[in-house]
Amino acid sequence: MSDFLVFLAQALTRGGRFLDGLTPIPWPLLLAVLLPVYATGLNVMIWLLRGRVWPLACDYPSTTRGHPCRNVVPGEWHRCRHHRRATRRRTDGHVVQPNLRRWQTISKTGQIGVRRHVGRGFLRLTGRSSTLLYRRGFARPVGDVVRFLPTWWTETRDRWRAVRTRLALLRASHAGWRAVLWPQPPPVAGVAARLDKVVPAARASLYCTAVGLLLVGVSVPVPRSLAAYGNYLASAAFLGTWAVLKQGVWLAADNWLRLAAKDVFAWAWPFVLFSVIGGAVLSANG
Numbered sequence: 364m365s366d367f368l369v370f371l372a373q374a375l376t377r378g379g380r381f382l383d384g385l386t387p388i389p390w391p392l393l394l395a396v397l398l399p400v401y402a403t404g405l406n407v408m409i410w411l412l413r414g415r416v417w418p419l420a421c422d423y424p425s426t427t428r429g430h431p432c433r434n435v436v437p438g439e440w441h442r443c444r445h446h447r448r449a450t451r452r453r454t455d456g457h458v459v460q461p462n463l464r465r466w467q468t469i470s471k472t473g474q475i476g477v478r479r480h481v482g483r484g485f486l487r488l489t490g491r492s493s494t495l496l497y498r499r500g501f502a503r504p505v506g507d508v509v510r511f512l513p514t515w516w517t518e519t520r521d522r523w524r525a526v527r528t529r530l531a532l533l534r535a536s537h538a539g540w541r542a543v544l545w546p547q548p549p550p551v552a553g554v555a556a557r558l559d560k561v562v563p564a565a566r567a568s569l570y571c572t573a574v575g576l577l578l579v580g581v582s583v584p585v586p587r588s589l590a591a592y593g594n595y596l597a598s599a600a601f602l603g604t605w606a607v608l609k610q611g612v613w614l615a616a617d618n619w620l621r622l623a624a625k626d627v628f629a630w631a632w633p634f635v636l637f638s639v640i641g642g643a644v645l646s647a648n649g
């Protein structure tokens with residue numbers, strides 16, 4: 364793996380100089396564009412995995428057992444076989460609503476409302492906000508994303524109204540302003556348990572990529588010998604991105620951070636050792 368690290372660092376150096384000569388735009392600026400591209404790709408990948416792959420409870424709110432349905436389904440866009448068809452339940456006459464979204468709740472009589480619980484966001488553990496791919500911490504189905512723009516308008520307007528109401532409350536109340544400014548986060552339910560690890564891991568992988576891109580950007584204008592170090596460190600950061608994705612997002616290991624750090628160390632330690640020795644020899648000779 365250390366060979367791969369050397370190869371990656373050399374490729375980065377060459378690629379950087381090549382692109383720098385090719386385009387009138389400075390190479391660090393091109394790199395700055397890569398981060399949002401990576402973030403978007405990661406976001407879409409996790410959204411699809413959440414919607415279609417990672418198992419979780421069906422969570423249909425209205426059942427005859429006194430708790431939401433616990434049958435396991437593959438992804439947030441699925442309900443179990445009892446709740447994916449519009450049928451009238453014999454026991455209490457409730458008509459199952461197969462299109463009920465995970466951020467909605469339904470009463471026995473069929474009234475649909477917004478659920479008190481929220482799910483998890485892409486990079487935040489309590490996902491209250493409404494984005495293109497998520498609503499209150501749940502993955503929007505594909506059709507919802509397509510029809511999103513008018514919805515987005517109403518949802519954003521509603522959120523701003525809520526902010527204005529909070530500000531008005533803040534002005535009215537002298538005591539308890541903390542509670543108004545930082546209200547208790549709503550409880551989280553109805554999402555795959557692995558998201559506890561996936562969300563911080565996605566965040567960590569974005570940080571690693573940002574650090575890697577920054578290091579590559581910094582190493583373009585500096586002298587070649589220093590640039591090589593910068594590019595090695597950048598490669599280690601990109602390996603960090605990969606290790607965090609593997610351990611935290613894909614495998615969702617309990618101790619993903621430690622495992623990812625171990626992976627990066629296993630890949631990078633021979634290089635670190637040699638570069639330290641090499642640097643010492645160079646400085647002794649120079």
Ligand SMILES: [Zn+2]
Nearest residue numbers: 421432443446
């Ligand atoms: Zn169900």
